[in-house]
């Protein structure tokens with residue numbers, strides 16, 4: 716993945732409604748540099764809604780800016796070269812080989828953009844696809860049909876598709892879902908490597924231990940409102956976890972990091 720300085724994303728006073736219900740309320744934050752940001756909060760807090768809006772899905776006004784420019788003004792191909800989104804719903808409609816699923820990530824980079832007529836893949840396309848498959852440890856499935864893999868294997872192939880897009884901003888909705896512990900750790904290490912390369916990563920997580928271990932910064936949503944934004948140590952306080960999740964937490968010392976562990980319901 717190319718290294719480049721991250722130019723910054725600005726979300727300003729974002730409010731989203733579903734029917735009469737406000738699901739994201741007046742949320743503002745900036746991503747001024749490459750960092751690994753965990754988006755946390757209870758079920759229904761608005762994490763997926765916020766990530767989808769940041770990915771440019773749904774009607775958008777001028778409340779989300781990329782490099783000072785409203786996301787709504789970017790074409791789909793431009794957005795596809797800039798940001799990659801992993802939705803919570805993991806489905807591939809056609810019975811494609813895994814390598815072809817991963818190669819779909821290259822479409823925004825190819826002449827013809829997101830049209831139906833596809834040119835032959837460039838050297839860069841082939842390199843990115845192989846690199847993404849290696850990062851997600853899916854080369855062994857490359858030629859197998861996607862619909863004959865296990866749930867966790869399919870999840871890894873779809874993350875590889877996201878990586879093949881070579882984006883400058885990754886938005887991933889619960890990417891650790893379905894992954895075994897080794898591949899969860901490999902994925903978080905992969906995100907850290909991308910951040911070191913200048914890519915910003917926003918990832919929704921329910922696992923507070925992973926969030927405390929790997930993220931530079933956490934955004935805590937509760938009933939649509941951004942109630943905390945800071946380092947894991949600043950956000951994951953006992954009082955806040957009690958108020959937001961109704962849980963008691965404990966701590967585990969690992970290397971130089973203090974990990975948060977949910978202990979009991981209150």
Ligand SMILES: Nc1ncnc2c1ncn2[C@@H]1O[C@H](COP(=O)(O)OP(=O)(O)OP(=O)(O)O)[C@@H](O)[C@H]1O
Nearest residue numbers: 733734736738756757758759760761762763764765
């Ligand atoms: N299509 C919809 N129509 C109406 N309400 C919706 C719709 N989709 C989501 N919601 C509501 O919007 C709120 C936020 O949902 P969202 O999926 O963003 O939460 P989340 O934080 O991602 O939750 P989870 O951790 O369970 O995935 C919830 O109260 C949900 O019930």
